[in-house]
Amino acid sequence: DGGITQSPKYLFRKEGQNVTLSCEQNLNHDAMYWYRQDPGQGLRLIYYSQIVNDFQKGDIAEGYSVSREKKESFPLTVTSAQKNPTAFYLCASRQRGFTDTQYFGPGTRLTVL
Amino acid sequence: AQSVTQLDSQVPVFEEAPVELRCNYSSSVSVYLFWYVQYPNQGLQLLLKYLSGSTLVKGINGFEAEFNKSQTSFHLRKPSVHISDTAEYFCAVTPSDTDKLIFGTGTRLQVFP
Numbered sequence: 001d002g003g004i005t006q007s008p009k010y011l012f013r014k015e016g017q018n019v020t021l022s023c024e025q026n027l028n029h030d031a032m033y034w035y036r037q038d039p040g041q042g043l044r045l046i047y048y049s050q051i052v053n054d055f056q057k058g059d060i061a062e063g064y065s066v067s068r069e070k071k072e073s074f075p076l077t078v079t080s081a082q083k084n085p086t087a088f089y090l091c092a093s094r095q096r097g098f099t100d101t102q103y104f105g106p107g108t109r110l111t112v113l
Numbered sequence: 114a115q116s117v118t119q120l121d122s123q124v125p126v127f128e129e130a131p132v133e134l135r136c137n138y139s140s141s142v143s144v145y146l147f148w149y150v151q152y153p154n155q156g157l158q159l160l161l162k163y164l165s166g167s168t169l170v171k172g173i174n175g176f177e178a179e180f181n182k183s184q185t186s187f188h189l190r191k192p193s194v195h196i197s198d199t200a201e202y203f204c205a206v207t208p209s210d211t212d213k214l215i216f217g218t219g220t221r222l223q224v225f226p
Contacts, residue, residue, distance in 0.1 A: 096212075104149075107156050
């Protein structure tokens with residue numbers, strides 16, 4: 001089955017710890033995205049990558065970091081500098097064209113205690 | 114800057130009744146328009162999209178939307194809803210000069226028996 005995998009589904013961390021969220025896709029898509037979802041705020045773009053070894057900041061990149069060493073993988077690190085990291089994180093991918101559909105993974109719910 | 118407005122945060126409706134979820138956007142360039150659905154604790158799934166051509170777009174699960182350029186709207190409709198349509202619905206746009214997807218804040222559709 002082709003799709004996007006995010007792991008784990010639920011993640012708990014202590015305040016001050018860095019944590020890395022996994023995102024893998026086997027759709028052979030060029031572009032990948034990370035969004036943060038909070039109740040009543042919709043989805044906000046954290047980082048995106050249109051090609052391997054290249055990525056751009058989205059609207060709320062502060063306190064996050066990413067890497068894109070392989071086409072199929074786009075991990076997101078939530079650092080201790082992120083003031084309010086508890087949220088639902090969604091990864092997406094699409095072919096590079098603007099008109100192509102973004103396909104979403106199932107999400108990771110991060111809770112920082 | 115582009116923006117998407119979903120005026121209704123919640124829409125309650127009885128089963129088999131019609132429903133309309135409203136979406137308006139603001140953009141200085143042409144846009145591509147999307148509606149996504151999100152079931153609890155899951156990722157987003159594409160319902161339909163408008164790229165060009167006929168302004169009435171049909172999607173999955175009996176949903177349709179109409180693009181109105183003069184009113185900058187892309188309202189989602191379904192003539193008869195089911196309990197299983199209970200979910201969060203997001204309107205989104207991709208401006209023609211960017212690779213980003215800009216989301217509205219979502220509308221929670223609650224279908225009652």
